[in-house]
Amino acid sequence: AQSVTQPDIHITVSEGASLELRCNYSYGATPYLFWYVQSPGQGLQLLLKYFSGDTLVQGIKGFEAEFKRSQSSFNLRKPSVHWSDAAEYFCAVGAENDMRFGAGTRLTVKP
Amino acid sequence: DTAVSQTPKYLVTQMGNDKSIKCEQNLGHDTMYWYKQDSKKFLKIMFSYNNKELIINETVPNRFSPKSPDKAHLNLHINSLELGDSAVYFCASSQVQDGYTFGSGTRLTVV
Numbered sequence: 001a002q003s004v005t006q007p008d009i010h011i012t013v014s015e016g017a018s019l020e021l022r023c024n025y026s027y028g029a030t031p032y033l034f035w036y037v038q039s040p041g042q043g044l045q046l047l048l049k050y051f052s053g054d055t056l057v058q059g060i061k062g063f064e065a066e067f068k069r070s071q072s073s074f075n076l077r078k079p080s081v082h083w084s085d086a087a088e089y090f091c092a093v094g095a096e097n098d099m100r101f102g103a104g105t106r107l108t109v110k111p
Numbered sequence: 112d113t114a115v116s117q118t119p120k121y122l123v124t125q126m127g128n129d130k131s132i133k134c135e136q137n138l139g140h141d142t143m144y145w146y147k148q149d150s151k152k153f154l155k156i157m158f159s160y161n162n163k164e165l166i167i168n169e170t171v172p173n174r175f176s177p178k179s180p181d182k183a184h185l186n187l188h189i190n191s192l193e194l195g196d197s198a199v200y201f202c203a204s205s206q207v208q209d210g211y212t213f214g215s216g217t218r219l220t221v222v
Contacts, residue, residue, distance in 0.1 A: 034210065043215040044201065088152055097142050097166045099211055101154040
């Protein structure tokens with residue numbers, strides 16, 4: 001089955017600073033890739049997804065991600081972080097009838 | 112209209128009891144899932160069903176039995192509840208072109 005690695009368990013950035021969350025996947029075919037965000041006590045909200053086509057994907061809340069097949073990566077970026085972005089972020093790789101999540105990266109935003 | 116709805120939202124029960132969590136989706140998706148999120152926030156797939164047929168059963172104890180009466184419903188029944196079953200359980204549905212949509216979760220606490 002496919003697998004996902006999020007190397008950073010916890011990241012702290014200052015409000016207004018740029019952000020990059022790393023995600024590496026393992027899958028034999030072209031993957032479906034996703035980023036989800038989870039605020040404390042809440043469900044999972046889809047930020048963006050990649051199925052095919054343009055490798056730079058725009059999502060909600062000003063997030064974007066870039067699919068790099070040669071690096072098996074799908075890193076999430078945001079140019080300027082807001083305090084409300086503090087949450088847990090999950091990268092996921094989907095195949096037919098099966099989606100696997102990374103362990104998550106907790107984002108803390110300093111004032 | 113909620114796309115994927117699961118009930119109850121909270122469930123507190125004693126060890127040894129049997130309980131069920133219900134999930135319904137109104138998106139017309141063919142595939143439905145159950146995920147377990149433990150206290151470390153790790154999201155692990157438990158089951159997936161495609162059009163009422165079991166596709167994935169990820170080494171889940173036999174005490175967990177999913178039931179899919181039709182493709183819009185996937186219920187989770189748990190027998191003889193144990194302390195270690197305490198977690199948040201998420202239902203989801205998917206269709207290739209739509210991606211995955213999650214319910215808001217059921218927080219199960221076994222005391």
